[in-house]
Amino acid sequence: MKELQNRAIRAAKRFAEHRGMEIVDEAPKEIESGFVAKDGSDLVFMEVSVSNSIDRGLPSQKSDDDTRRRRERQAAGWLARFDEKDVRVRFDSIALLVVGEDKALIRHHINCLGCE
Numbered sequence: 001m002k003e004l005q006n007r008a009i010r011a012a013k014r015f016a017e018h019r020g021m022e023i024v025d026e027a028p029k030e031i032e033s034g035f036v037a038k039d040g041s042d043l044v045f046m047e048v049s050v051s052n053s054i055d056r057g058l059p060s061q062k063s064d065d066d067t068r069r070r071r072e073r074q075a076a077g078w079l080a081r082f083d084e085k086d087v088r089v090r091f092d093s094i095a096l097l098v099v100g101e102d103k104a105l106i107r108h109h110i111n112c113l114g115c116e
Contacts, residue, residue, distance in 0.1 A: 004098070005033055008050035012094040015106055016046065025082075030074040043087045045075045052098040068113050 013023055016037050021044065025036040034047040049060075071091050079089075091113040097105040 004050055004052060005048075008096045008098075008104075009033065009035065009048045011096060011104060011106075012046065012048045015094065015108065016044075019108075025078070028074075028078050030077040036078060039090070041088060042090045043084060044090045044092050045071060045078070047071065047091075047093045048096070049093065050096045050098065050104075054097065054099060071113065 013026065013035060016035075017023060019039075021037040021039045023035055023037050024043070028034070028036055031045065031047065033049065034045065037044045037046055075089055075091070090111050093109045093112045095107045095109070099105055
């Protein structure tokens with residue numbers, strides 16, 4: 001499953017770059033399954049989930065209070081290590097459903113925690 005997750009993160013990075021984002025940190029220690037990107041002037045903390053079970057469909061993406069706190073702590077830890085100042089932070093998620101060797105259905109949820 002770890003290899004599937006790693007492939008999903010690589011695919012999500014390519015997807016984000018294709019959408020015009022710049023990958024700032026490919027493997028942040030604070031984020032287990034994701035990366036940090038810039039989308040214009042926004043700093044985006046991206047979380048990636050994956051499934052290869054067509055019967056179950058796309059992985060669910062929780063946005064409850066515990067998830068919000070966890071992701072905000074991750075962002076704060078990352079920001080404490082870097083020199084970013086006066087930057088707007090956004091939380092996105094990308095879910096992938098692998099449907100073939102080189103095919104996946106992708107859902108990109110922009111601002112998934114509803115933070116502005």
